[in-house]
Amino acid sequence: MRQFQNTLTLETNGPGLIEFTGNVAKIVADSGIETGLVHVFCRHTSASLLIQENADPDVQRDLVAFFKRLVPDGDPLFIHRAEGPDDMPAHVKSALTQMTLTIPVANGAMMLGTWQGLYLFEHRRRPHTRSLVVHVIGA
Numbered sequence: 755m756r757q758f759q760n761t762l763t764l765e766t767n768g769p770g771l772i773e774f775t776g777n778v779a780k781i782v783a784d785s786g787i788e789t790g791l792v793h794v795f796c797r798h799t800s801a802s803l804l805i806q807e808n809a810d811p812d813v814q815r816d817l818v819a820f821f822k823r824l825v826p827d828g829d830p831l832f833i834h835r836a837e838g839p840d841d842m843p844a845h846v847k848s849a850l851t852q853m854t855l856t857i858p859v860a861n862g863a864m865m866l867g868t869w870q871g872l873y874l875f876e877h878r879r880r881p882h883t884r885s886l887v888v889h890v891i892g893a
Contacts, residue, residue, distance in 0.1 A: 755893060758785035762886040766876040769822070771806065771814040774886070775871040778857075779864060781888045788862045790892015794855045794872065797885045800844035801876050802851035808871030817875075821847050827879070844877035851875055859892055 760781045764772055782792050796803050807813045825846045828839035835841055855872060858865040866872075874884055 755891065756785075756787055758787060758890040760784075760888050762888060764874050764884045764886065766801070766874070766878075766882045766884060768879050768881065769818055769876055771804065771817065771873040771875050773808060773871045773873050775808065775864075775866070778872055778888055782859055782864055782890055783862060785890040786862075787859060787890050787892040790859045790890060792857050792859055792864060793889045793891070794857075795887045795889070796853045796874070797887060798882075799848055800841070800878050801874055801882065801884050802848040802853060803855050803886075804851060804873045804875050805855060805857075805866070805870050806873050807869045809869045814873070821850075821877070825850075838879070840877070840879045847875070847877040859890065 762774060762777050764774060766772060778792060778794060794803060806817070825843045827843050829843060832842035874886065876882065876884070
C-alpha cells in the first residue's frame with residue numbers, strides 16, 4: 755500500500771462553483787497509484803465540495819441560486835455575523851453539503867461518471883484563497 759499527498763490552492767471570486775477535476779486527475783496520475791482511492795478535504799468552514807454535472811453550466815448557476823434562496827444572506831435568524839451578513843449563511847451551506855470527497859481510482863485515473871466533475875462551492879461574497887488536501891492511497 756502506498757500513499758501520496760498534495761495540496762491544491764484555488765482562488766475564488768465570490769459565490770459559485772469552481773471545477774478542479776483536472777487538478778486532482780493530475781495529482782492521481784503523479785502519484786503512480788493504479789488502484790485505490792483519492793480523498794479530497796476542504797480546509798475551510800465557509801466553502802464546501804461537490805461532485806456535480808460538468809456538461810451544462812446552468813447546473814452550477816441553478817445550484818448557487820437554490821442555496822441563495824434556501825439560506826439567504828442577512829437572515830435575522832442568525833446571531834453570528836463576525837465577518838458580515840454572508841458569514842453564518844456560508845457556514846450553514848457548508849454544513850448542508852460536504853467537506854470531503856472520496857473517489858475510487860482504477861488504472862491510474864478517477865472513476866468518475868461521464869458528466870461528473872469535482873467542484874469547490876464558494877459560499878462567501880468576497881474573494882478567498884481556498885486550500886484542499888488531496889490524498890491518494892492504494893497500490
